[in-house]
Amino acid sequence: QKEVEQDPGPLSVPEGAIVSLNCTYSNSAFQYFMWYRQYSRKGPELLMYTYSSGNKEDGRFTAQVDKSSKYISLFIRDSQPSDSATYLCAMSAQGAQKLVFGQGTRLTINP
Amino acid sequence: GAVVSQHPSWVICKSGTSVKIECRSLDFQATTMFWYRQFPKQSLMLMATSNEGSKATYEQGVEKDKFLINHASLTLSTLTVTSAHPEDSSFYICSARDFWTGGLTEAFFGQGTRLTVV
Numbered sequence: 001q002k003e004v005e006q007d008p009g010p011l012s013v014p015e016g017a018i019v020s021l022n023c024t025y026s027n028s029a030f031q032y033f034m035w036y037r038q039y040s041r042k043g044p045e046l047l048m049y050t051y052s053s054g055n056k057e058d059g060r061f062t063a064q065v066d067k068s069s070k071y072i073s074l075f076i077r078d079s080q081p082s083d084s085a086t087y088l089c090a091m092s093a094q095g096a097q098k099l100v101f102g103q104g105t106r107l108t109i110n111p
Numbered sequence: 112g113a114v115v116s117q118h119p120s121w122v123i124c125k126s127g128t129s130v131k132i133e134c135r136s137l138d139f140q141a142t143t144m145f146w147y148r149q150f151p152k153q154s155l156m157l158m159a160t161s162n163e164g165s166k167a168t169y170e171q172g173v174e175k176d177k178f179l180i181n182h183a184s185l186t187l188s189t190l191t192v193t194s195a196h197p198e199d200s201s202f203y204i205c206s207a208r209d210f211w212t213g214g215l216t217e218a219f220f221g222q223g224t225r226l227t228v229v
Contacts, residue, residue: 041202097208
């Protein structure tokens with residue numbers, strides 16, 4: 001079993017829809033949670049960074065962390081074709097240098 | 112967010128030659144830098160972790176003599192692919208984190224380098 005599980009998709013939704021992306025993890029020591037967006041042939045771009053549990057909102061993006069369920073989510077409201085990309089979740093434990101990544105979910109927003 | 116600059120963005124080299132990729136943190140001091148390799152439609156594969164002023168720690172299966180990593184300053188790390196072969200063709204990405212605050216910060220990534228060995 002992988003430490004971080006993420007459905008690779010592909011996920012295709014119409015423009016304007018609410019998108020829900022999720023990751024589950026097995027290591028209860030994870031404290032830092034990140035979501036990255038990666039366009040083809042580009043490096044990942046940090047979208048959201050959360051420490052421990054709770055919600056965080058930034059514009060159309062909302063990140064949720066449920067440590068009791070070992071489950072994190074990224075919601076995208078009013079999705080746009082420019083949101084079409086691969087979304088990667090990543091996490092690390094307190095004091096750990098390395099990030100553990102999910103497989104990435106390929107998302108397509110159809111106009 | 113903080114900026115990590117990676118150069119070059121793409122390179123083509125002949126088999127048997129060496130290629131150097133640079134990764135710079137432009138507006139923060141990167142205590143730790145990471146080098147990843149990414150195959151098409153796959154997630155990031157960590158190759159090595161480098162801390163400023165010390166030897167890099169390589170992941171299992173990564174040849175340290177082939178992929179030379181130098182992290183001589185808090186803002187610069189380099190990856191040199193030595194004696195490159197076509198199977199080394201891939202997308203290489205660097206990342207940096209700052210640990211100076213006593214805690215951990217988010218990781219920022221470079222733009223990536225597409226290496227093609229012919």
